[in-house]
Amino acid sequence: MTLSVTDVTAGFGSSTVLRNVSLAVEPGEVVTVVGPSGTGKTTLLRLLATFRRPDAGTVAWDDRDIWTMADDERLGVRRQVSMVFQEPSLFNAPVHRNVSYGLRVREPWQARLRRGLRELVGSSRPADTVVSALETVGLADVGDQNALSLSGGEAQRVAFARALAVDPAVMLLDEPTSNLDPHNTALLENAIERARDRGVGVVVATHDMHQAKRISDRMAFLHDGELVETGLPEQLFENPTDARTARFLDGELLVGDRSGSRAPQSPTADP
């Protein structure tokens, strides 16, 4: 399944945040979206998640415009797309209940009733997908612990496990490691790779150029609401076609700078 946006424009009130942006994620690839703060990365992820409609352009699932689908069908697509936010937002319950949340809300009411009864008599155990998702993020042993007692890094890994447990076709990760130490970052990046190897298409918005270099199959550079260029990470780092890409990867912020031009021939773009 391919999730894509084509020529999307989106804004808030009178300000346009994204202009004519096109991007697709295929099964089994990691696409990173990099760019300065406030450039529209989260807005792009929210369009892909169908949390909001674009003002113009299309959001498609295998070439079918999601916003022309009937509500049921669009809900079916939405259920195959998981998003992980910058803040993990866990609730006051054992970790395994947090991780099974997406599964539970997807259950038909009969299954929900049966499970509720099993929980009442104390014979319920976490679903295999919950256990497996927790193993993927290296937290198999904390399933019974209250989620609010976890460290920030563990909480973010639980949020990732919750998104993975529903067996999504696509995962959208909004700066998933921005508040994490190197150890938790490594564990989460490992989990991203494992999801990718299972055929999940993953889009990661990140500020971390080292991370983009490590995990990307493809990179997209977003600047001031415009998708400046996409390509293999080595292409963007070593031979960018646009000067803005070279300057951003070289460590310049480029806030409010819309002057695009050909990249210098020998950019010093190694992060």
Ligand SMILES: Nc1ncnc2c1ncn2[C@@H]1O[C@H](COP(=O)(O)OP(=O)(O)OP(=O)(O)O)[C@@H](O)[C@H]1O
């Ligand atoms: N709900 C909203 N209402 C009004 N403006 C918004 C809203 N959400 C985002 N914006 C504005 O849209 C622009 C893009 O925001 P967005 O969060 O998509 O950028 P970003 O690249 O993800 O930023 P960051 O890297 O700092 O998270 C910003 O100028 C932001 O202030």
